[in-house]
Amino acid sequence: MSGSWRSFGDEPLPAPLAAALSAFAEQGYHGTSIRRIAEKAHLSVPGLYHHYPSKQALLEGLVTTVMQELLDRSGQAVEEAGPSAQRRFDHVVECLLRFHMHRRRQAFIASTEIRSMKPEVRDSYIALRDEQQRMLDRIVEQGVAEGVFATAYPLDASRAVTTMCVAVATWFRPDGELGPDQVVERYLSLARATVRAGSA
Amino acid sequence: MSGSWRSFGDEPLPAPLAAALSAFAEQGYHGTSIRRIAEKAHLSVPGLYHHYPSKQALLEGLVTTVMQELLDRSGQAVEEAGPSAQRRFDHVVECLLRFHMHRRRQAFIASTEIRSMKPEVRDSYIALRDEQQRMLDRIVEQGVAEGVFATAYPLDASRAVTTMCVAVATWFRPDGELGPDQVVERYLSLARATVRAGSA
DNA sequence: GGATACCGACCGACCGCTCGGTCTGTACCG
DNA sequence: CGGTACAGACCGAGCGGTCGGTCGGTATCC
Numbered sequence: 136m137s138g139s140w141r142s143f144g145d146e147p148l149p150a151p152l153a154a155a156l157s158a159f160a161e162q163g164y165h166g167t168s169i170r171r172i173a174e175k176a177h178l179s180v181p182g183l184y185h186h187y188p189s190k191q192a193l194l195e196g197l198v199t200t201v202m203q204e205l206l207d208r209s210g211q212a213v214e215e216a217g218p219s220a221q222r223r224f225d226h227v228v229e230c231l232l233r234f235h236m237h238r239r240r241q242a243f244i245a246s247t248e249i250r251s252m253k254p255e256v257r258d259s260y261i262a263l264r265d266e267q268q269r270m271l272d273r274i275v276e277q278g279v280a281e282g283v284f285a286t287a288y289p290l291d292a293s294r295a296v297t298t299m300c301v302a303v304a305t306w307f308r309p310d311g312e313l314g315p316d317q318v319v320e321r322y323l324s325l326a327r328a329t330v331r332a333g334s335a
Numbered sequence: 336m337s338g339s340w341r342s343f344g345d346e347p348l349p350a351p352l353a354a355a356l357s358a359f360a361e362q363g364y365h366g367t368s369i370r371r372i373a374e375k376a377h378l379s380v381p382g383l384y385h386h387y388p389s390k391q392a393l394l395e396g397l398v399t400t401v402m403q404e405l406l407d408r409s410g411q412a413v414e415e416a417g418p419s420a421q422r423r424f425d426h427v428v429e430c431l432l433r434f435h436m437h438r439r440r441q442a443f444i445a446s447t448e449i450r451s452m453k454p455e456v457r458d459s460y461i462a463l464r465d466e467q468q469r470m471l472d473r474i475v476e477q478g479v480a481e482g483v484f485a486t487a488y489p490l491d492a493s494r495a496v497t498t499m500c501v502a503v504a505t506w507f508r509p510d511g512e513l514g515p516d517q518v519v520e521r522y523l524s525l526a527r528a529t530v531r532a533g534s535a
Numbered sequence: 536g537g538a539t540a541c542c543g544a545c546c547g548a549c550c551g552c553t554c555g556g557t558c559t560g561t562a563c564c565g
Numbered sequence: 566c567g568g569t570a571c572a573g574a575c576c577g578a579g580c581g582g583t584c585g586g587t588c589g590g591t592a593t594c595c
Contacts, residue, residue: 161450162365162450163363163364163365163450163451164363164365164366165362165363165364165365165366166364166365166450166451168583168584168585169584169585169586170583170584170585178541178542179541179542179543180542180585180586180587181541181542181543181586181587181588182540182541182542184585184586184587185539185540185541185542186540188586189585189586190585190586247447250361250362250363250366251363251366286524286525286528287521287524288521288524288525291521291522291525292525292528294506295499295502295522295525295529298498298499298502299495299498299499302495302498302502306494321487321488321491322491322495324486324487324488325486325488325491325492325495325529328486328492328528328529328530328531329495329525329528329529330528331528368549368550368551369550369551369552370549370550370551378574378575378576379575379576379577380551380552380553380576381552381553381554381575381576381577382574382575382576383575384551384552384553385573385574385575385576386574389551389552390551390552
């Protein structure tokens with residue numbers, strides 16, 4: 136379906152994951168006790184462990200699904216954009232921005248709790264994250280090769296653009312003064328400038 | 336002294352702070368036990384408490400000094416730049432970049448452990464951080480007013496530039512393939528592009 | 536009656552922190 | 566110059582409490 140990467144019907148997380156999400160976002164992984172998560176999920180501690188085998192499994196359940204979703208949406212966004220580097224770039228950046236506004240807490244946890252992941256969880260997360268970065272890298276390189284982007288440092292610019300999009304998750308608030316569409320407009324303009332896109 | 340904001344003679348931290356720094360950087364605040372810090376400092380637990388009254392005091396000792404130092408250096412950098420918005424911008428960005436390479440672990444902890452700070456520590460840290468942001472905000476606004484920066488969104492561009500400079504602390508490695516001077520050259524170019532500075 | 540969904544009670548380990556000391560100086564007194 | 570007084574630096578042992586996780590159940594549904 137066209138543009139489906141743009142829409143976020145808020146399918147609810149299972150109660151234990153939703154509880155872990157809000158607790159981790161507030162206190163961090165190590166700062167959150169399993170009892171606090173159980174309490175937020177309206178469950179006893181053994182009740183919680185009936186659904187998830189460990190605290191680490193809760194973190195894993197949050198971060199692997201979220202990165203996979205981002206990757207899927209980005210793939211759709213690029214595919215829909217067609218061959219133009221400019222359009223591909225715009226679509227991926229918009230996708231990154233919308234994702235980090237609508238999934239802000241999951242994305243925030245995934246990027247800040249890397250240290251708390253056990254090696255296998257961390258490795259698979261980083262692999263997905265690198266794949267996401269390379270997707271944008273290739274687009275910027277394509278744009279530079281075609282002469283539509285004029286940056287002298289394509290890979291650094293690509294990383295910088297990703298960084299500023301990801302950082303949106305740290306300050307965006309649904310009830311803030313800027314709505315998602317305004318943020319997309321502004322940050323798309325900034326991202327284009329960073330790679331020195333031809334248009335204004 | 337001219338350019339003193341550029342030079343980082345590595346004055347060593349007191350042993351307990353150095354130990355806390357490396358432990359917090361590896362495991363995070365809540366993921367680090369006081370015993371682990373004591374071990375790294377070659378001290379017993381009571382020996383550690385002889386120097387610092389609490390675990391929180393170690394965190395405070397790391398984050399308040401580091402933000403104050405950044406603010407001091409930025410002030411010097413701006414002052415040395417004179418009245419030109421372009422030169423002021425360049426100096427502050429270079430200062431941010433060099434700081435986040437040379438003080439990367441302190442800066443990383445300060446920005447990632449905000450949740451772990453007790454309210455008074457957090458409040459004073461955030462006040463310093465905001466002051467740093469406003470310093471760059473005013474420069475970008477000045478540049479836009481004078482017509483040397485063409486960005487349509489000065490405050491968003493200013494935040495984006497800060498974000499990409501701060502993020503350098505998360506990936507820069509002293510033994511990496513890019514040295515500090517190269518990073519400054521590249522990111523200064525990116526930062527100028529982001530605010531649409533007149534020069535190439 | 537088996538599977539699913541839970542819970543009260545509990546476990547060993549570890550948490551941040553403190554108690555009651557022991558050292559090694561160093562300063563001053565006679 | 567020996568002796569006393571004191572302070573800073575440090576530690577073994579252990580405090581009350583919380584941690585992640587588990588055991589042995591019960592209630593409910595198909």
